[in-house]
Amino acid sequence: MPTKTVEFAVGRTPEMGVDSRPAYGPLAPIDVAEPDIGSEHMLINIGPQHPATHGVLRLVCELDGETVLRVIPHIGYLHSGFEKLGEYRSWNQVVPLTDRMDYLAPLIYNCAYVMSVEELMGIEVTERCKVVRVILMELDRIFGHLLFAGTWSIDVGAFTPFLYTFQEREKIYSLHESLTGARITTSATRVGGMMADLPEGWAEACRKFVNELPHTLDQVDYLLASNGIHLGRTQNVGIISGEDAINYGFTGPNLRASGVPYDVRKDKPYYDYESYDFEVPIGEHGDCYDRFIVRLEEIRQSIRIINQALDRLPGGPINVEDPRISLPSKTDCMNDMESMIHHFKLITEGIHAPVGDSWFSVEASKGELGMYVVGDGGTNPVRWRVRPPSFVNLSVIPKLAEGHLMSDLIMINASLDIVLGEIDR
């Protein structure tokens, strides 16, 4: 029986490791008996219902032994026609559709949508609203990345980090709940402002949370970043070069892990992001491990941004004071004829948008989230298009997984950090 020699190369260099903790060195080569099993290719169907596909994703794989020759992804199992539904709703009624797309970071989608509509209508929101939205978007970036770190560790075979990160996520759920009344389907934003201002004590609770989070991050980092099994399963797996990553449309942490410093917050700044002091973490090798490390570091940067934003949180109104855009207060409605008319017009008709189209993109937790809205002077969109970052990121999986082992495919899929609600829309 022929044998083949298997070498486990764990860790890139002996010095590799985080915070000067040494990584595990290579193990001795092992001779493994290799039976002749012919050259038949095998078809393996993963999903649509499988925990490792992170949703309702189906991957049809062609295997040679345990090596993946080809992956054909099938999506659309969660298709709900959100973009079509949006065409039948007024501008504000679309907001609840947006958080159902990325239910792992709903506030970013709420904010991105209203920002694109405000761009189309030429509305300048108040300073307080800007800072509040920055806080909420960064909070949900942490929210999304914590879920990534948890499910990632489950996929790699570690259970404990999952518990740590989900404990922290629970605290963000509570923050969502006290702000919006909902834990996942937040629908917190409105065109020209927010559904409600921050409740009393929310800012303090948020600051308390971000101050305690680094402790948990260090624990996750300690458990995973220099763990030999983790390094062996993720380093040099699913490599993509920076040039290819751009051509394939990678955005967000996936692109930055390949060494391309493209971040919408820096390159097309919105909401005064240029005035916040934060770094954009860049990977070096473009493999699964770098995508993981980049996201961990991004959580730390988001904490910095939230702290700065909480420091500068200005007072004043949160909604624009234009009766054609923002609802008047309930008291005014009851006491003032004009306010009541505005309220009636806004509820029954909605806001009129100008003729034209507008493209707006923000840096979501998954990548560049673009919103393209087309108005025709009416109160509902002619077309509402979402440029879904996960959709484009997932389309690269056939290239990334080619030639890797079946178990690597699971890690590659986990490293892309997809959310199927937004892919299928």
Add this chain to the structure above:
Amino acid sequence: MAEESPSGLDAVEEGPSASDPGGSASAGAGTLAPEHPTVQALRARFGDAVGRQEVGSRGQHVVFVDPSRNRDILEWLKEDPGQDYQFLSDLTAVDYGGGRPLHVVYQLFSMTHHRSLRVKCELPVTALEIDSVQPLWKTADWLEREVYDLFGIRFNGHPDLRRILMPENYAEGHPLRKDFPLRGRFSRAEQTRRALSQEVAAFYIPEEMEIGREPQLLDGEAGEAALTPRDEA
């Protein structure tokens, strides 16, 4: 749609009122931004193939190009060092309804020059065909499949133009077209019947059936044939 309840849905069936897409530069927020350098370069190089230009809200530049030359123009925009639009942010389409032309929208971004540009092609509803840009940007692979699926626009030269979000054997048309009713063309009963009567072919594309081949029978001649490797058979 006799099964539908008649109340209140009439407006939904008709769809939103369509606008005039041919109108000049958009109203509202549009403030006139300085001339876009890429558009001038495009006009100098491609002449008549470059149509009108619009400036949307907050200086977003839109340029219309001849749909029959979209591939040349986009290739030049991507490859020319002075333009260098190496990132295709988005590719989508817009249907304005009322038999007016559909727009294919390319949203480009140049990381080197920090410029973005929206390129549009107008396609008449009678000829929904355009060249694929998949060879230029691999991003376009799935994005074009999505536009094909939801709008029915064919992309010539695309290597794998299949439906992506709707099922492969979906027979009701292209959902994001304005003439497509919100609840689909078939009745609920017919939709359920079709969903329940699917066969294996609905779940595997021909390419995958190739990999899977026939189920192996282990007795008799059929079994031997199945066990013989394909190249020798």
